Amino acid sequence: MSSLSASAQATSQSARAWHTAWRRVVGSNGEGLVAAAIVLVWLFVGAVHSDFWSFVTIFNVIDNSLETLLFALGFLLILLTGGMNMSFDAVGIFAGYSVALMASHGVFNGNVVVAVALGLGIGLCLGAINALLVAVLKLPVLIVTLGTRAIYAGALLSWVGSALVPRMPGWLGGINSWSMVYASAKGGGAGLNWFVIPVIAICVAVSIFLTRTVLGRSLYAMGGSVEGARRVGFPLTWAVTLAFLIGGALAGLGGIIHVGMISSADPTDLVGNELTVVAAVVIGGASIFGGRGSVLGTVLGVLLIELINFALIALGVPTAWDNVALGALILIVVSLQLVGRHSSRSQVLGGLK
Amino acid sequence: MSKLRSVLGPEWGRGVVGLLRTRHSPLPLVGVAIVVYVIFTVAAPNVFPTGGNMQAMGFAMPEVGILGLAVMFSMLIAGMDLSVVGVANLSSVAIAEAALHVHFLAGGGWGVVILDAIIAMVVGGACGAVNGALISLVGFGDIIATLATGYLFLGLALGITRGAVLSKLPPDLATLGIARVGGVPVIFLVFLAVAIVMGVVLNRTRLGLRAMLIGTNVTAARLSGVRRPQVVMGTYVVCGVLAGLAGVIFTGRVAGVNGTYGSSYVLLAVLIAILGGVDPTGGFASVLGVVLATVILQMVQSGFTALNLSQFTYEVAQGALVVAVLAANVWRKNGGSLRGVLHRRRPSRNDKAAPPGEGDVQPVIQE
Numbered sequence: 019m020s021s022l023s024a025s026a027q028a029t030s031q032s033a034r035a036w037h038t039a040w041r042r043v044v045g046s047n048g049e050g051l052v053a054a055a056i057v058l059v060w061l062f063v064g065a066v067h068s069d070f071w072s073f074v075t076i077f078n079v080i081d082n083s084l085e086t087l088l089f090a091l092g093f094l095l096i097l098l099t100g101g102m103n104m105s106f107d108a109v110g111i112f113a114g115y116s117v118a119l120m121a122s123h124g125v126f127n128g129n130v131v132v133a134v135a136l137g138l139g140i141g142l143c144l145g146a147i148n149a150l151l152v153a154v155l156k157l158p159v160l161i162v163t164l165g166t167r168a169i170y171a172g173a174l175l176s177w178v179g180s181a182l183v184p185r186m187p188g189w190l191g192g193i194n195s196w197s198m199v200y201a202s203a204k205g206g207g208a209g210l211n212w213f214v215i216p217v218i219a220i221c222v223a224v225s226i227f228l229t230r231t232v233l234g235r236s237l238y239a240m241g242g243s244v245e246g247a248r249r250v251g252f253p254l255t256w257a258v259t260l261a262f263l264i265g266g267a268l269a270g271l272g273g274i275i276h277v278g279m280i281s282s283a284d285p286t287d288l289v290g291n292e293l294t295v296v297a298a299v300v301i302g303g304a305s306i307f308g309g310r311g312s313v314l315g316t317v318l319g320v321l322l323i324e325l326i327n328f329a330l331i332a333l334g335v336p337t338a339w340d341n342v343a344l345g346a347l348i349l350i351v352v353s354l355q356l357v358g359r360h361s362s363r364s365q366v367l368g369g370l371k
Numbered sequence: 372m373s374k375l376r377s378v379l380g381p382e383w384g385r386g387v388v389g390l391l392r393t394r395h396s397p398l399p400l401v402g403v404a405i406v407v408y409v410i411f412t413v414a415a416p417n418v419f420p421t422g423g424n425m426q427a428m429g430f431a432m433p434e435v436g437i438l439g440l441a442v443m444f445s446m447l448i449a450g451m452d453l454s455v456v457g458v459a460n461l462s463s464v465a466i467a468e469a470a471l472h473v474h475f476l477a478g479g480g481w482g483v484v485i486l487d488a489i490i491a492m493v494v495g496g497a498c499g500a501v502n503g504a505l506i507s508l509v510g511f512g513d514i515i516a517t518l519a520t521g522y523l524f525l526g527l528a529l530g531i532t533r534g535a536v537l538s539k540l541p542p543d544l545a546t547l548g549i550a551r552v553g554g555v556p557v558i559f560l561v562f563l564a565v566a567i568v569m570g571v572v573l574n575r576t577r578l579g580l581r582a583m584l585i586g587t588n589v590t591a592a593r594l595s596g597v598r599r600p601q602v603v604m605g606t607y608v609v610c611g612v613l614a615g616l617a618g619v620i621f622t623g624r625v626a627g628v629n630g631t632y633g634s635s636y637v638l639l640a641v642l643i644a645i646l647g648g649v650d651p652t653g654g655f656a657s658v659l660g661v662v663l664a665t666v667i668l669q670m671v672q673s674g675f676t677a678l679n680l681s682q683f684t685y686e687v688a689q690g691a692l693v694v695a696v697l698a699a700n701v702w703r704k705n706g707g708s709l710r711g712v713l714h715r716r717r718p719s720r721n722d723k724a725a726p727p728g729e730g731d732v733q734p735v736i737q738e
Contacts, residue, residue, distance in 0.1 A: 165693030172686030306515040341526030348519040356510045
């Protein structure tokens with residue numbers, strides 16, 4: 019009997035070790051699974067369409083991810099608190115288009131440093147309006163940001179300008195050709211843009227903010243339980259204010275990169291495409307109820323979404339189906355999250371018994 | 372009169388004078404409507420107060436009004452239906468596809484119109500059932516579920532038509548879109564009829580009363596034996612059916628269907644609901660308020676057009692109104708003082724709309 023129980027114990031120990039190892043690979047927010055999915059999609063599409071296995075694809079995906087990632091980080095900060103900020107694309111195009119218009123009217127000479135500074139400033143101002151309404155007046159996030167989204171997008175088209183800016187002067191118009199490395203191919207090559215470096219730096223900074231500062235931890239605490247976080251004494255108002263300011267600034271920068279990368283500025287762009295960012299953040303393991311999520315997961319989620327985007331084009335799926343793919347992807351991923359949550363809870367409760 | 376009271380619910384039980392004295396009195400909205408009317412009449416006397424403009428407003432109101440009623444009903448259970456425009460477009464495409472493939476459904480006659488309405492409501496109801504299942508069975512949050520399905524339905528509508536415009540539609544559906552009875556657009560009468568039916572559903576049916584109870588206090592509802600999943604399911608199916616009806620009106624008013632109609636209506640529907648006095652945190656909805664809000668917003672839109680202001684400026688006004696209405700609600704709830712507003716507690720999700728099962732494991736902390 020003793021040998022029997024010993025072997026049972028050994029089995030359960032090795033099972034536990036496997037489980038721990040599995041959890042480590044998967045990551046606390048499923049980052050490992052997203053990384054695996056990226057590799058699988060890449061391998062699968064490449065098997066069908068061999069041009070897909072190239073540095074051109076990789077560089078294109080990364081370059082396209084930059085603006086999406088900046089929007090996604092801002093969205094993540096608010097999602098952690100349990101709210102959905104829907105105004106980031108409007109902030110982005112407001113900043114991007116206004117700066118492009120200023121440059122084309124000769125307000126400044128297209129210097130990228132000036133453009134980025136202006137974009138960050140505009141983003142900060144628009145983010146501050148959101149912060150005032152949500153953090154200070156404590157209005158519901160989703161409805162208010164749908165409102166400010168309409169205000170920003172409508173104000174841009176009514177009072178700033180509604181015509182396409184086809185060219186931008188100076189450096190700003192040439193952002194897309196600033197490559198660190200260039201991969202050439204028959205159909206046209208692609209380069210890895212220098213903006214990758216500041217964007218990586220921003221990711222690291224946001225990650226440090228979220229994991230190492232009281233204000234960052236407050237966002238997670240608020241997502242777990244608003245009332246609990248308030249009673250413990252987390253500075254919720256400041257945390258949400260800062261989250262909206264950071265989110266606004268990042269969206270402003272994202273807008274600058276957006277207009278720079280396509281070398282023209284269309285004021286009707288971006289708004290209405292919010293689902294890409296929502297999908298990326300949710301796929302990256304952030305909980306839709308708040309309290310869970312990581313910068314690494316978001317980065318991987320954005321890369322996966324952009325890769326799928328390229329894959330759909332490579333496979334010849336009409337773009338009309340893009341929204342179906344995005345919507346279905348969100349539903350599947352969130353369903354898996356919810357099922358996982360239920361099973362992990364029953365595990366915890368089972369362990370308590 | 373007593374019959375009217377019993378149909379329209381407890382609010383009307385107090386009589387007209389009593390109703391006007393309640394916290395949810397429609398009087399302020401009537402006042403706003405009059406002020407808006409006077410402002411635009413003064414600003415554009417030759418364009419705004421004309422019979423032609425009133426008629427045009429009557430034609431434009433029903434689709435957004437019905438979508439507003441749908442969002443209202445979802446807010447009653449502290450939910451949110453962001454998919455209504457997607458559902459309406461998918462129903463609209465279903466009608467067009469039916470006309471394309473079934474010879475009989477492209478013909479004339481009011482029977483075809485009624486069949487089309489049934490098709491649209493079935494498609495809408497099915498979409499609503501998908502939302503309801505995701506929220507009540509799988510455990511999605513209302514917002515993420517309906518945001519994703521909204522894009523999904525819109526994408527399906529666009530994918531089915533492949534972006535092309537389907538213009539082979541039953542002729543009498545187009546007649547419905549322009550028909551008038553004594554100068555009043557038929558679709559406006561349809562809107563009023565739908566509003567009355569929704570008043571009955573809200574105040575006189577088990578679903579409406581249970582939805583109200585869940586929106587007011589989810590724990591009390593559970594302890595009273597109300598089964599949340601069924602009510603959530605029922606609520607979203609009703610929202611879907613309403614959106615399907617809006618799809619019929621979309622189809623009647625346009626010459627061709629391509630699944631991208633009314634993309635700016637999501638915010639407008641939410642605005643109509645909250646301007647109509649619906650509490651987005653659940654528990655209170657007013658059909659009369661929603662109808663008045665629809666009228667007010669339509670006057671604003673027509674007035675803007677009369678003043679040659681662009682659609683984009685109207686969008687700004689919508690956004691500003693959303694923020695203003697929410698801020699005004701907070702102001703009123705906190706005794707009308709800035710101090711009260713700034714020091715109030717952030718309303719917690721867990722207070723009202725706890726996800727299924729969540730409330731069971733969280734201990735309640737007493738102060």
